Amino acid sequence: MNWMDMSLREFQAALASSSPTPGGGTAAAVALGQAASLTVMVCDLTIGKQKWEAGWMNAESTQMVAIPMMNRAGGLATEDSDSFDAVMAGFGMPKATEEEKKTRRSAIRQATLKAAEVPFETATLALQLLNQLPALAQTGNANAVTDVGVAGLLASAAAKGAVFNVEINLNGLPGEYGTEMREGLVVLKEQIRIKSREVMDAVRERMAE
Numbered sequence: 693m694n695w696m697d698m699s700l701r702e703f704q705a706a707l708a709s710s711s712p713t714p715g716g717g718t719a720a721a722v723a724l725g726q727a728a729s730l731t732v733m734v735c736d737l738t739i740g741k742q743k744w745e746a747g748w749m750n751a752e753s754t755q756m757v758a759i760p761m762m763n764r765a766g767g768l769a770t771e772d773s774d775s776f777d778a779v780m781a782g783f784g785m786p787k788a789t790e791e792e793k794k795t796r797r798s799a800i801r802q803a804t805l806k807a808a809e810v811p812f813e814t815a816t817l818a819l820q821l822l823n824q825l826p827a828l829a830q831t832g833n834a835n836a837v838t839d840v841g842v843a844g845l846l847a848s849a850a851a852k853g854a855v856f857n858v859e860i861n862l863n864g865l866p867g868e869y870g871t872e873m874r875e876g877l878v879v880l881k882e883q884i885r886i887k888s889r890e891v892m893d894a895v896r897e898r899m900a901e
Contacts, residue, residue: 695722695773696766712780713773717811720853721772724818725765727846731758731821731828734839738832747831754824761817768817771810772857778803805869808861811854812873815880818851822887829894837898844891851884 695703695714703722706714735751735758738744744751782800787793822844829840858877862870 694766695769713776714769715773715776716853717772717776717807717814717857718769720811720850720857721765721769721814723846723853724768724814724821724850725762727818727821727843727850728758728761728765730839730843730846731755731825732762734828734832734836734843737836738828741833744831744833747828747833750824750827750831754828757820757824761821764817765814768810768814772807772814775803775807775810779807801865801869804861804864808858808865808870808873811857811861812876814854815851815858815884818847818854819880819884819887821847822851822884822891825891826887826894829891829898834898834901837895841892841895844888844895848884848888848891851888855881855884 695706695718698706703714707719732755735755738747738751739755740748779800782796782803785792785796785799787796825840825844825847829837829844832840855877858873862874862877867874
């Protein structure tokens, strides 16, 4: 299912349904897409406006990050639900013989690893966006600084929500699976925390000017 092909109302209904997909990981990816879209809007409201010339260069570099992220976030939303569906399909495989059990176990583990990799990318991209936002809040169109704030909140929610999904999937796997993700999570989580706060501080400082 490509969630980006749905209307907003249809997507909300799908989220509210008793079906396990779409779930939190898909919602996190959609939030990332919304954060990127708001960021692009603020950049557009800055570039070419003489009053905000000091922010043009940063807005242009930020757009280069945010524009492709809008599309990738939609892909991640679909991949997240697809990966969870694959995990469920693995659990439904036959297990009458030892060979079937072995095949089933391998399929579940590979699908679970994929279900961790997708939100890990969501969280990583969200951090990339968060890295851009403090400067945009400081130098972009001041009339849209609260939009930067909302973008920051959405990106932070996307990152932190995605991390939850990475952790729960890795917790279900033997330690030798997802080694790089396990090692990177500590730094990733701390950077998300720091940058989320930096965005909010930058927005409030600009609002107070």
